[in-house]
Amino acid sequence: MIALGAGFFIFLLIGVPIAFVFGISALIAVWSADLPLVVIAHRFYAGLNDFTLMAIPFFLLAGMLMDEGGLSKRIIDFAHALLGWVTGSLLMVSVIASTVIAAMSGSGSADTAVVSAVMQPELKRRNYNVDFSAALIATAGTLAQIIPPSMMLVLIGVLNNLSIGALFLAGIIPGLLVVPGLLFLAWWHARSGGEQYRATESFSLAKLGSTFLYAVPALSLGVIVSGGIFSGMFTPTEAAAVAVLYTILIGKFVYGDLRLSVIPGIILKAGGFTAGIMILVGGATVFNWLMAVEGLPDMVAGWLQATVSSPWTFLLIVNIFLMIFGMPMESIAMVLLLSPVVIQAGIGYGLDPIHVATVFVFNSVIGMITPPFGGTLFVAAIVAKRPISAVTRHIYWPWAVMTVVLLLITYIPELVLALPRTAGFLK
Incomplete structure (x- = not known):
């Protein structure tokens, strides 16, 4: 355990990419324990040998195809017709468009990039505060990681054997x-x-109606994906594959924006993102297995239960810890490294693992807008062509909104559990 922990923190501090920190630390721990090195390859493969993980590349690909095929643009046009007549309309359109696209893309960075690319030129032309706009879009973009089909929810579910x-x-x-x-x-x-x-x-009912009709094929993607999963018609992986096929058909034959010649390049790009995520998942699986062998999750859970008697105090400690940890660490890495320990400890307090997992993911989502390594914050700043420091100065109020919601879902569990219970997933 000493070799595992020391290796992790040393390599992290000297700037080794987190994807390699997991693997190298595990390699040192296995070597120092005189275990056969083949166990690393075995556990790495076992961590990736899960059909549900195939949803990740498909959802990434569907999100990229939405942008290229014009689906995202039609959704934004509809949002503009809906809200273009109110004060601060472009900001509100950005929020609504991000929310709708979140229900289809599964990736916070992709959602932020798409909405920023479409909205920022108009925001600049109208002399809106570009830095505040970027901070707002970055925050709204994170919703893709909590609203289904969320890539992060898939990861935490697979890692912790949750529905x-x-x-x-x-x-x-x-x-x-x-x-x-x-x-x-x-x-x-x-x-x-x-x-x-x-x-x-001014508000135009005719424009609202026409943009809605144009957006219906794009909006239907969310209905097909979510409806298919919740009705039991599709598994999440099958729904992701259906999303890719649907996006290609709509982008090519309905909107006519998708050129078939660009699809191979988009597939390669999605494959590159997927490879990075899978290296993280495989390395974290080996790392977490070694922690489990050493009994770390049980030790942490036992120490917490001996020290903290109330489950609500436990959740407060978890929120503070994850809020701090989410600043320097990438959100997916945080889920892979810490969620098994936190969820197991939460179960020891009698908390529902779905509740604890959702609170954990929401904390990770907040980490995407907190410096110095906020993922969507960087994407929004890059697309807006603004320094990250300038955008960060406007993130505090959006961060406050996210934190208030975090406290609500932490201490009112029914906000999280009501829908799964109604659908029969929970008793």
């Missing part, structure tokens, strides 16, 4: 609770921001 369907349903209400807060921030910022935030067009 993916239950986790998907558990993430809906927490994700939607964020939206009113972000819309209020957009309105509040625009209210005192100057004339450039005033509406430039």
Whole structure:
């Protein structure tokens, strides 16, 4: 255990990529314990030998194809027709579009990139505060990691042997609770921001109707994916594959924006992202197996139960710890490294593992907008062509909205468990 922990922190501190930190630390621990090195390859393969993990490359591919095939653009056009007549309309459109696309993409970074690429030119043309806009879009983009089909929910479910369907349903209400807060921030910022935030067009029922009709094929993707999973028609992996096929058909034959010649390049790009994630998953599987062999999860759970008597105090400690840990660590790595320990400890307190897993993922989502390594924060800043420090100065109020929702779902478990229980996933 000493070799495993020392190797992890030393390599992390000297800047070794986290994907390799897991594997190298495990290699040192296995070698120092005089175990056969083949055990690393065996556990690495076992961690990836899960059919559900195939959902990740398919959802990534579907998200990229949505952008290339024009599905994202039609959703944003509809959101603009819906809200373009109110003060701060472009900010609100960004939030709504991010939320809708979140229900289809499964990737916070992809969601942020798509909405930023479409909205930032118009935001700049209208003289909106680009830094605040980027911070707001970065926050709204994280909803793709809590609203199904979330790649992070798939990972935490596979890693901890939890129902993916239950986790998907558990993430809906927490994700939607964020939206009113972000819309209020957009309105509040625009209210005192100057004339450039005033509406430039009047509401048109005809335009709303026409953009809605154009957006129906794109919007139907979310219905097909979520409806198929929750009805039992598809597994999450099958739903992801269906999403790819549907996106290609709609992008090519309905909207006509998708060129078949670009699909191989998009597949390669999605494959590259997937390879990075799978190296993380495989390495973390070996690392977590060694921690389990050493009894670390049981030791942590036992120590917490001896020290902290209340499950609510335990959840507060977990939230504070994960909030701090999420600043320097990439969110997926945090799920892979810490979720087995936290969820097992939560079960010891009598907490529902679906509740604990959802709270954990929401903490990881907040980590995507906290410096110095906030993933969606960097994407939004890059697309906006602004320094990350300038965008970070405007992240505090969006962060506050996310933190309030985190406290709500932490201490009102029914906000998380109501839908899975209604659907029969929980007793």
